[in-house]
Amino acid sequence: MIEVKNVNKKYGRKQVLKDLSFTAKKGEITCLIGINGVGKTTIMKAIMALTPINGGEILIDGEKIRKDSFEKITFIPDTITMLPQMKIGEAFTFMADFYKSWNPQRAEELLQFFKLDPTERIANLSKGNTAKVNMLLGLALDVDYLLMDEPFSGIDMFSREQIAEVFTSHLIEERGVILTTHEISDIEHLIDKAVLIDNGEVLKEFSVEEVREREGKSVVDVMREVYRG
Amino acid sequence: MTVKFNNRDPVYVQVIRHFKEQIAKGFFEPGQEVPSRRELANQLKINPNTAQRAYKEMEEQGLIFTEGNMPSCITRDEAVLKSVREELIIEAVDLFLGSIKSIDVPLSEVLKLVEKKYEAESGETEESK
Amino acid sequence: MKNYLKLVNFEISRFFKLYLILIGLTFVCQFIRAIIVSKGYMNRADQVMYENQLSVSQYIKEYGTFSFQQFVFSEWFVMPIFFCIAMLMIYVFFIWYRDWFGKNTFIYRLLMLPTERINIYFAKLTAIMLLVLGLIALQILSISIEIQIASSIVPVDFRTHFPFFDEIYNLGIWGWLYPNTFIEFILIYGVGLIFVAVLFTAILFERSYGLKGIFFSIIYGLLSFGFFIVPLVLNGIYSNYFYTLEIFLMELVTSTIVLGSAIWIANYLLKHKIRV
Numbered sequence: 001m002i003e004v005k006n007v008n009k010k011y012g013r014k015q016v017l018k019d020l021s022f023t024a025k026k027g028e029i030t031c032l033i034g035i036n037g038v039g040k041t042t043i044m045k046a047i048m049a050l051t052p053i054n055g056g057e058i059l060i061d062g063e064k065i066r067k068d069s070f071e072k073i074t075f076i077p078d079t080i081t082m083l084p085q086m087k088i089g090e091a092f093t094f095m096a097d098f099y100k101s102w103n104p105q106r107a108e109e110l111l112q113f114f115k116l117d118p119t120e121r122i123a124n125l126s127k128g129n130t131a132k133v134n135m136l137l138g139l140a141l142d143v144d145y146l147l148m149d150e151p152f153s154g155i156d157m158f159s160r161e162q163i164a165e166v167f168t169s170h171l172i173e174e175r176g177v178i179l180t181t182h183e184i185s186d187i188e189h190l191i192d193k194a195v196l197i198d199n200g201e202v203l204k205e206f207s208v209e210e211v212r213e214r215e216g217k218s219v220v221d222v223m224r225e226v227y228r229g
Numbered sequence: 230m231t232v233k234f235n236n237r238d239p240v241y242v243q244v245i246r247h248f249k250e251q252i253a254k255g256f257f258e259p260g261q262e263v264p265s266r267r268e269l270a271n272q273l274k275i276n277p278n279t280a281q282r283a284y285k286e287m288e289e290q291g292l293i294f295t296e297g298n299m300p301s302c303i304t305r306d307e308a309v310l311k312s313v314r315e316e317l318i319i320e321a322v323d324l325f326l327g328s329i330k331s332i333d334v335p336l337s338e339v340l341k342l343v344e345k346k347y348e349a350e351s352g353e354t355e356e357s358k
Numbered sequence: 359m360k361n362y363l364k365l366v367n368f369e370i371s372r373f374f375k376l377y378l379i380l381i382g383l384t385f386v387c388q389f390i391r392a393i394i395v396s397k398g399y400m401n402r403a404d405q406v407m408y409e410n411q412l413s414v415s416q417y418i419k420e421y422g423t424f425s426f427q428q429f430v431f432s433e434w435f436v437m438p439i440f441f442c443i444a445m446l447m448i449y450v451f452f453i454w455y456r457d458w459f460g461k462n463t464f465i466y467r468l469l470m471l472p473t474e475r476i477n478i479y480f481a482k483l484t485a486i487m488l489l490v491l492g493l494i495a496l497q498i499l500s501i502s503i504e505i506q507i508a509s510s511i512v513p514v515d516f517r518t519h520f521p522f523f524d525e526i527y528n529l530g531i532w533g534w535l536y537p538n539t540f541i542e543f544i545l546i547y548g549v550g551l552i553f554v555a556v557l558f559t560a561i562l563f564e565r566s567y568g569l570k571g572i573f574f575s576i577i578y579g580l581l582s583f584g585f586f587i588v589p590l591v592l593n594g595i596y597s598n599y600f601y602t603l604e605i606f607l608m609e610l611v612t613s614t615i616v617l618g619s620a621i622w623i624a625n626y627l628l629k630h631k632i633r634v
Contacts, residue, residue: 029276050469051633052566070472081467083372097364098471123461168270173277188236190276209239209279218236 001025001061002073002145002176007046008055009039009200016042017053017200024193026144026176029167033184033223034197040180041077043197044147047178048075060145071101073145076138078153080130084123088116088133092140099141106171107140114162128159135163139171146172148179152186164190188219196226203227232273240275244283248292252303253314259305263293361473365481370488373449377489380445384438384493385500392504396511399424403516414515424508425518442493446486450554453482454561458634466634475628476621479558486554487547494535552613555620556582562624566631578623582616 002024009017017039024030032040045051047058049065060069082091088111095102111118114132122133131151138146152160166172167190181187184194188208196203203226211217217225232247234240251257263269266284270277284301287293291309295301304310329339407417457465468478509517537543560575567574589608593600600608 028278045634048470049629050466052631067472067474070470075466075470077463077466079463079466080461081463081470083464084461094368098361098473100472164274165271168274168277170267173267185236189234189240189274189279192276192278209241209282212237212239213242216237220236 002047002178003059003062004043004047004056005058006056007043007053007058009042009046009051009053015200017046019056020197020200020202021056022195022202022205024145024176024178027174028192029172029177029179029190030193030195031184031187031191032178032180032195032197033182033219034180035182038197039200040197041149044075044077044149044178044180047147048073050075071099071141072143073147074138074141074143075147075149076134076151077149078131080122080134081137082122082133085121087119087121089118091122091133091137092118095137095140101142103140103142106142107136110136110139110171113166128155131155132159132162135166139166143175145176145178148177150180150182152181152183160186184219184223191219194219194222196223198227234273234275240279241282241286244269244273244275244279245287245290245292248283248287249313249317252292252310253317257303259303259310261303263301263303265300361471362477362480362484365473365477366484366488369453369481369485373453373485373489376445377492380442381493381496384442384497385503387438388500388504389507392507393511396424396508399516400512418516423518424512424516439497446490446493449489450486450557451561453486454558454565458565463634469628469632469634474625475632476625479562479621479624479628483551483555483558487551490550491547498536548613552586552617552620555617555624559620559624559627562627562632566627566633582620585612586616588612 004023005021007017007020008015020039020043022030022032032043034040042051046053047060047065057064060073063069065073082094086094092102092104092107095107096104114129114136116129116132116136122130125133135148135151138148151163155163164187167177167187179191191208193205193207195205204222206222208219211219211222232243234243248257248263257263263284264272266277266280269275269284270280273280284293288295288301291306292304292313293301294304403417403421406412406421407414412420456462457468469475471478534546537546556579560579563575563578564571589605589612592608593605
């Protein structure tokens with residue numbers, strides 16, 4: 001389980017994260033929802049120690065992040081995490097070199113699923129394909145937790161469908177996934193938990209199916225209620 | 230299998246409903262193997278946890294059964310199958326009654342219309358066969 | 359340890375193409391100059407000898423021999439060297455900033471590697487040192503080739519004997535780059551190492567705190583420098599009070615402190631304050 005506890009963060013004068021808390025369990029897909037600029041990406045970076053926090057703590061399976069944690073958790077940001085001059089195959093070699101949790105068969109499988117050419121240079125790929133490579137680099141690691149920042153943004157319909165396909169496959173099963181998005185309606189039926197964020201605070205954290213059962217509301221309905229009031 | 234899910238009813242409930250429909254219509258045969266939790270999630274494009282929940286409920290309701298380590302199958306129990314059919318029929322009837330109640334018309338006339346329509350449609354299907 | 363080595367290898371391969379170009383350019387400039395200067399001398403010599411009907415020994419008595427010094431001090435020779443130094447200085451900054459800017463956000467990957475983040479710092483530091491030492495070594499090679507070139511153009515009678523180490527490698531800047539003793543070598547390149555280490559930490563201040571960070575890094579840089587020269591200043595003030603050995607030891611202590619703090623601060627910044 002990933003526990004974000006009372007996290008505070010200031011950027012200059014602005015309080016970017018205010019006493020923010022939520023949890024994400026392994027084996028569940030947790031979605032951070034909010035408009036752009038509300039702090040979703042910042043939270044993810046904070047979990048990965050890619051940006052400092054001013055208060056609170058973040059625990060991964062009960063521990064603070066250390067170097068070994070990166071074999072257990074990975075982050076797929078909205079920018080490519082490899083050198084653009086590298087060929088896809090070279091990126092694989094790099095990952096295999098540094099990560100014990102790199103799974104070459106899974107990488108190969110994803111390469112074919114996404115229909116990518118390992119001899120292509122990353123800099124020459126289209127936006128959709130770059131997003132796929134980025135995702136591949138994360139999914140091919142046998143990690144317990146995957147953090148994905150806006151995996152659906154800016155890519156065309158078909159690529160989006162491929163990515164949604166990934167979410168319902170064995171590639172995600174049993175892992176803990178935290179993803180951020182601002183377009184929730186497409187993927188409502190895929191997620192387990194929703195965390196509504198506004199202005200650096202958690203407005204509501206709930207299990208999606210429970211709310212449907214108890215109140216007959218969709219996530220979009222809840223959002224409307226919460227963001228209005 | 231592409232099922233359109235609405236976002237307001239719990240997905241697992243909709244999955245169970247879908248199964249019941251398929252059983253009632255005869256698309257799922259008694260004793261037929263059902264897809265694994267993972268396969269189901271992939272086919273329907275849902276969260277594997279939801280598929281799990283649906284199967285658990287269906288197991289409890291007796292719609293599916295699992296023998297030991299074998300894959301789960303649709304029940305062979307006639308009583309259960311019958312009640313599923315009935316349940317769906319009653320639902321349809323309730324829906325129908327709900328629609329026409331507001332229209333002021335005697336039951337016998339409605340029933341005649343239903344019979345006429347039914348025969349016309351089965352006639353069409355007979356011809357198109 | 360293994361990860362550190364992998365990272366060093368990685369950093370060097372990234373720069374390798376540019377490095378080869380740099381070396382190539384330097385060699386070409388210097389060889390061309392070698393040819394031009396040697397030929398120039400010979401052409402002048404031939405001309406003067408022809409005009410004045412001098413013999414070789416007469417010419418030499420009048421006009422002097424061709425010594426290698428003529429060309430070691432020419433701009434064409436030294437310029438590529440300064441160019442290399444400039445490039446390396448730029449790379450000291452670029453080696454960090456390149457991973458943040460442009461289409462390149464590789465810093466995400468570096469910081470997410472399952473290794474102590476300080477290894478990134480060590481790897482970049484090592485890469486710079488290796489590149490510098492590489493250039494130094496290759497320069498020696500280059501000079502020997504140039505000597506061959508000059509020798510083939512200027513006949514033996516015209517030349518002062520081309521020595522190797524003493525004459526060339528003790529002149530001006532060369533004395534600094536190619537020290538004569540091992541101790542001096544350690545001292546000079548040690549200082550270089552400390553300098554780069556402090557620069558790296560200053561860069562990390564900027565990357566962690568932004569504009570505020572530049573301010574911190576300037577203060578940090580000045581403090582480091584100040585600390586570093588304390589023994590030398592003391593020696594200046596109380597001249598003839600300290601033995602050389604004592605100054606040396608004091609300097610060793612202050613340098614260790616400066617280097618140690620550079621590393622310690624870098625480690626802290628990388629682990630807790632860095633932002634992508």
